Amino acid sequence: MTVRLEREQRTMLWTLTMHAHDAASAHPILGDRYAADLLARVDDPPDLGLSLGGNTPLICARAKLIDDAARTWLAQHDEAVVLHLGCGLDSRVLRLDPGPGVRWFDVDQEPVIDLRRRLYASAPSTTVAGDVTDPSFFEQFPDDGPRLVIAEGLLMYLDPTGVRAVIDGALTPGSTLVADTVAPWVTWVAGLQPAMRAADTSFRSSTADLARVAPRLVxxxxxxxxxxxxxxxxxxxxxxxxxxxxxxRYAMVLQRYETP
Ligand SMILES: C[S@@+](CC[C@H](N)C(=O)[O-])C[C@H]1O[C@@H](n2cnc3c(N)ncnc32)[C@H](O)[C@@H]1O
Known part of the structure; x- marks a missing residue:
């Protein structure tokens, strides 16, 4: 299945490929059993090469920790809203299999959601296409219950103004945010990565930018x-x-924030 992906949209094929490689390995970290099948149906899957492929354990450990954090949160919230921002083709909703009281939204840019809708015949989530940095974007989501916002591999692709827009828009009172961010020096090093340059993308914000605008770090x-x-x-x-x-050690961290 083909679709025209640009810049940071292409990076979600990298993480999907890493999930597939991990699942096929002798000792999977994440064990994403959906990734290989999804990847097989994508035209022109990426060749990660040594440099990008070396990040597979890191990216799968990140996904595993976020799965665990979300599972723990869902166990405490039967009725809830989950916003899975920058979801790419990730199968988290299938891996976690949330209960009937959970309204799960898989959110990404239009071309990614277009591909996602074609690859996932049926999934227990609502897919929403749009730009998470658009100040009015989050008005469409229900705000009548506890909310979990997941941003995996997303915030570093936004500039500091975009990070602020996500915090201001996505986090209603009583929300939890689970997000990974990178140290300021990593934004610079990432710019040297040939695959990032070939995709014409870069890291534009860091942990420091999130800390400036986010609520309580827990x-x-x-x-x-x-x-x-x-x-x-x-x-x-x-x-x-x-x-x-x-x-x-803090090159990449997973943080959990809560709003009062
Ligand atoms: C590295 S991928 C991560 C995908 C997925 N979370 C995963 O871990 O497999 C980054 C994703 O963020 C999405 N993204 C980047 N900027 C965005 C924006 N402004 N609005 C919505 N999605 C965005 C990209 O399209 C891409 O799918």
């Missing part, structure tokens, strides 16, 4: 640590050594 986990503990052998040793380099 939890933070190093995704470098999460990768080290979920891998073994040379990969785990390399990640553990990397974590000893100053500022490396």
């Amino acid at each position: 939890d933070e986990q190093s995704l470098v640590d999460a990768t080290a503990t979920r891998t073994d052998g040379l990969t785990s040793t390399t990640v553990r050594l990397f974590a000893l380099v100053p500022h490396a």
Whole structure:
């Protein structure tokens, strides 16, 4: 199935490919059993190469931690709204299988949602196409219950004004935000990554930009640590050594924020 994807829209095929590779490995971190089938139906799936493919454990550890955080939150909220922002083709709603009282919205830009609708014959979620940085975008979602907002691999592609728009628009009172962000130095290093340059995209904001506009931080986990503990052998040793380099441990973090 083909669709014209531009810039950061193409990156969701990278994460999908990583999920598929992880699931086919001897010791999966995430074990996304839907990814390979979805990928097989995408025309022109990406070749990650060594440099991008090396991020597979990190990206799958991130997804695993977000699945766990969402599962815990859903166990405490039978009636709720979930906004899965920048969902790409991710099968989280199938992996978590939320109960009937949960209204789940999978949100991304138009071409991605177009592809998603064609690839997912039926899924227990509502797909919504749009730009999360549009100040009026979030007016269409129900605000009559507890809300979980998930932003995985999204905020770094937005500039600081876009991050503020997501915080101001998506978070109603009593909301929880689960999002990953990157250290300021990573925004610079990411610009050197050949695949990012070929896709004509870049990281435009960091953890510092989110901290400036977000509500109360209730939890933070190093995704470098999460990768080290979920891998073994040379990969785990390399990640553990990397974590000893100053500022490396918090290169990418998973944060949970709550609004009063
Ligand atoms: C790295 S992918 C992550 C996809 C998915 N969360 C995952 O982990 O597999 C980034 C996603 O963010 C989406 N995105 C970027 N900017 C966006 C915006 N302004 N509005 C909506 N979605 C956006 C892209 O289209 C892309 O699907």
